[in-house]
Amino acid sequence: MKYNHLSKWLIVALMFSANWVSAQVTENNQSDFNEFTYRQGSAYRAASGKPGPEYWQNKADYKIAVTLNEEEHIIAGKVDITYTNNSPESLPFVWLHLEQNRFKADSRGTLTTPIQGNRYSGDVDGGFAINNVEAKLSKRGSSVSSKHIISDTRMQVFFDEPIPAKGGQATISMNFEFKIPVKGMDRMGRLDVADGTIYALAQWYPKVAVFDDVEGWNIEPYLGAGEFYLEYGDFDYQVTVPYDHIVVGSGALQNPKEVLSKTVLDRLEKAENSDETVLLIKPDEVTKPELTRPKQEGTLTWRFKIENARDVAFASSSAFIWDAARINLPEGKKAIAQSAYPNESDGQDAWSRSTEYSKASIEHYSNKWYPYPYPSAVNVAADINGMEYPGLNFCSYKSKEGSLWGVTDHEFGHNWFPMIVGSNERRYAWMDEGFNSFINHYSSEAFNDGEYGSTMQQTRKYLKWFNSEDREGIDTYPDVANTSNLGMIAYMKPAIGLLLLREYILGEERFDNAFKAYIEAWAYKHPQPNDFFNIVENVGGENLSWFWKSWFYGTDNIDLAIENVVPYGNDQVVILSNKGGVPMPVKLGLTYADGSKESIVLPVEIWQRGDSWNYQHKSNKQLIGVEIDPEKILPDINIANDKWPSEIYK
Structure with missing residues (x-):
C-alpha cells in the first residue's frame, strides 16, 4: 500500500x-520586442534622443503691421520676414504657409470636407490677397525677386541667387489682406455679442514652413484637423484698430501708455503684483471707452513683441471685460495672466474665474515640468471650443465651471507641447495633444485640491473604444483619421500610454526624469517620434520597443x-x-x-x-x-x- x-x-x-x-x-x-523603426543616431539626432552635435534648424523673424477694418471685417497690412538658413545646403527658394486660403470654395481643405461637415468646416468666401512680393538676400547689392507660386495654402518664393548655407540670411516681404471668417474652422473667426464683435485672429499672416533634416521642406497643405509645424523666431507686430477696442495678443504689450488710460494703467500695475484677479476694465465700463482709453475717436495702434516663439495670435473687440493677475514662476520670475471676455460670459461660475484658472495652470506646469517662457498668458472668450497659440488661447465664451477649467488648462498646457517642444502637429498630433492631455491629468488633480479632478486614470471607461472594430492607430495622420476616432488616437490613447509608463511600467521617478529630459533637450527645437522614444529609453533605463510598437504603432x-x-x-x-x-x-x-x-x-x-x-x-x-x-x-x-x-x- x-x-x-x-x-x-x-x-x-x-x-x-x-x-x-x-x-x-x-x-x-x-x-514583438525587436526595434521597429530605424532609431540609430546621426550627427543631427543622437541615439540618446538628444539633438546631435551637428543639429541645426532655421529661423524666421517677423515684423508685421496690420489694420482691422471693422465695417468690412478685413485685415490688411504688410509682413517683413528675416529668414536665417542654418542648414548645410543653400536654398534657392522658401516655402510659406497661407492658411487663410483654406477658406476658399476650391481649397483642398474645402474639397476634402465631408458633405455633412465636421468640426473643421469653415467659411468659403475668404482667402489671402497677396501683392508686392519682394525677396532678396540680406547682403549689399542683392537683387530683388518677385517670382512666386501660390498653390492652395502654400506659397513658394524664389530668390535670384540661393540663400547661403550655415547662416545665410534673406528677407521676404509682401502686402496681404483677407476677409475675417465668421466660422474659422473652430480655430479663429468672429463673434457678435451685445457690445460689439469679438475678432479672434489666428493663421492671419504668411508664415515660413519648416525646412528640417528629416523631410526637407514640410509643406503638407492645411486641410483642417492637422495643425501646425513652424520655425521659431522673434515677432514684432502691431495692430491698428478702432479706438474703443481692446487688443490682447501673444507676447508683451510694448506701448501701454499710448492705448490705455491712466486708470487702466494703474490697475494693470496692481495686477502685475497681485495673486488675486484685478479688473482692468469692469463690466459696467465696457461701453464707456472714455473711462479706459486715451482718445475718443479714430484708431489706436497696439504693439506687441514675443521672442523665440513659433507663432502669434491676437484678439480685438469693443466688448471685452479685461482682468489680470500675477503668475509666479520658478527662480522668482514673474509673468501676467489675463482674460478678455464679454458680458455674456461674466460670472463667478464662468469667466470671472478664467484668470485664476490660467494662473494656476501655468504655475503648475512651470514647477512640475519646465518654466513658462513668455511674459503673458491670455485667455480669450470666443466662439471657439478651444485653440492654442503661444501665450494666448481662444476658448468657448459659453464655458463654465469645470468645462472652463478643463479647456483653459488644456489650451495653456499646449504652451509646453508644441509651443516649447516644437513637434510636427500636422503629422504627429499625438506628440502635442496626447502629451498635453497627459500633463492636464496631473494639473487637474492638483488644482484647488482636486476641485474638478481628473478621470483619465479610470482607463477602463474607454474599453468600448478599445474593443471597437473601427479603431485606428495613434500614428494615423489627423487629416486622414475618422473624426470619431480623433479624440482617442490623438488625445486619450497616447495620454494613457504615458500614464502607463509613469504609473505602471517605469515608476514616477524614472519617468519624470526622462520626460523632463525630453522637454529640456527639445525646447524650441523640432523632435521626431524616435527622438522621444530614444530619450525615454536612455534616461528611463528601459528598452521599450515592445511598448512603442504595440501601443503607439498598433491597434x-x-x-x-x-x-x-x-x-x-x-x-x-x-x-x-x-x-x-x-x-x-x-x-x-x-x-x-x-x-x-x-x-x-x-x-x-x-x-x-x-x-x-x-x-x-x-x-x-x-x-x-x-x-x-x-x-x-x-x-x-x-x-x-x-x-x-x-x-x-x-
Whole structure:
C-alpha cells in the first residue's frame, strides 16, 4: 500500500510538472520586442534622443503691421520676414504657409470636407490677397525677386541667387489682406455679442514652413484637423484698430501708455503684483471707452513683441471685460495672466474665474515640468471650443465651471507641447495633444485640491473604444483619421500610454526624469517620434520597443489573464496568459488566508518567451485570492479574467 500510494503521488506530480514545462516551452515572441523603426543616431539626432552635435534648424523673424477694418471685417497690412538658413545646403527658394486660403470654395481643405461637415468646416468666401512680393538676400547689392507660386495654402518664393548655407540670411516681404471668417474652422473667426464683435485672429499672416533634416521642406497643405509645424523666431507686430477696442495678443504689450488710460494703467500695475484677479476694465465700463482709453475717436495702434516663439495670435473687440493677475514662476520670475471676455460670459461660475484658472495652470506646469517662457498668458472668450497659440488661447465664451477649467488648462498646457517642444502637429498630433492631455491629468488633480479632478486614470471607461472594430492607430495622420476616432488616437490613447509608463511600467521617478529630459533637450527645437522614444529609453533605463510598437504603432489591446492557481509541492503556481497583443509587466495583488496582502511584479520579459507563463509563488501562507492590476491602471479589455477565484471579489 505504501509503495502504491507513493507511486500514485509521483505520477500526479510528474504529470503536472510535464504540463508546466510544456506550457513554458512555447513559440517565443521575440519579434514583438525587436526595434521597429530605424532609431540609430546621426550627427543631427543622437541615439540618446538628444539633438546631435551637428543639429541645426532655421529661423524666421517677423515684423508685421496690420489694420482691422471693422465695417468690412478685413485685415490688411504688410509682413517683413528675416529668414536665417542654418542648414548645410543653400536654398534657392522658401516655402510659406497661407492658411487663410483654406477658406476658399476650391481649397483642398474645402474639397476634402465631408458633405455633412465636421468640426473643421469653415467659411468659403475668404482667402489671402497677396501683392508686392519682394525677396532678396540680406547682403549689399542683392537683387530683388518677385517670382512666386501660390498653390492652395502654400506659397513658394524664389530668390535670384540661393540663400547661403550655415547662416545665410534673406528677407521676404509682401502686402496681404483677407476677409475675417465668421466660422474659422473652430480655430479663429468672429463673434457678435451685445457690445460689439469679438475678432479672434489666428493663421492671419504668411508664415515660413519648416525646412528640417528629416523631410526637407514640410509643406503638407492645411486641410483642417492637422495643425501646425513652424520655425521659431522673434515677432514684432502691431495692430491698428478702432479706438474703443481692446487688443490682447501673444507676447508683451510694448506701448501701454499710448492705448490705455491712466486708470487702466494703474490697475494693470496692481495686477502685475497681485495673486488675486484685478479688473482692468469692469463690466459696467465696457461701453464707456472714455473711462479706459486715451482718445475718443479714430484708431489706436497696439504693439506687441514675443521672442523665440513659433507663432502669434491676437484678439480685438469693443466688448471685452479685461482682468489680470500675477503668475509666479520658478527662480522668482514673474509673468501676467489675463482674460478678455464679454458680458455674456461674466460670472463667478464662468469667466470671472478664467484668470485664476490660467494662473494656476501655468504655475503648475512651470514647477512640475519646465518654466513658462513668455511674459503673458491670455485667455480669450470666443466662439471657439478651444485653440492654442503661444501665450494666448481662444476658448468657448459659453464655458463654465469645470468645462472652463478643463479647456483653459488644456489650451495653456499646449504652451509646453508644441509651443516649447516644437513637434510636427500636422503629422504627429499625438506628440502635442496626447502629451498635453497627459500633463492636464496631473494639473487637474492638483488644482484647488482636486476641485474638478481628473478621470483619465479610470482607463477602463474607454474599453468600448478599445474593443471597437473601427479603431485606428495613434500614428494615423489627423487629416486622414475618422473624426470619431480623433479624440482617442490623438488625445486619450497616447495620454494613457504615458500614464502607463509613469504609473505602471517605469515608476514616477524614472519617468519624470526622462520626460523632463525630453522637454529640456527639445525646447524650441523640432523632435521626431524616435527622438522621444530614444530619450525615454536612455534616461528611463528601459528598452521599450515592445511598448512603442504595440501601443503607439498598433491597434492591439491589453488582455492579461489568470487561467488558474494550482498547488506545486509546498508552493502554489499562478498560471498566466497574455491574450492581447500588448505585452505588459504583470502586477499581482495576493490575498492570504490569514487576511494579509502582498503585491509582486513580474517583468514584461515573461511574454518575450511566449503567451503563457507559470509563476511559482513561494510562501508558507495559503493563497486564497490573486488579482492582476489591483489598482486598475491598465485598460485591460477583459476584466472577467483578471481575478482568481472571481467569486471572492464580487
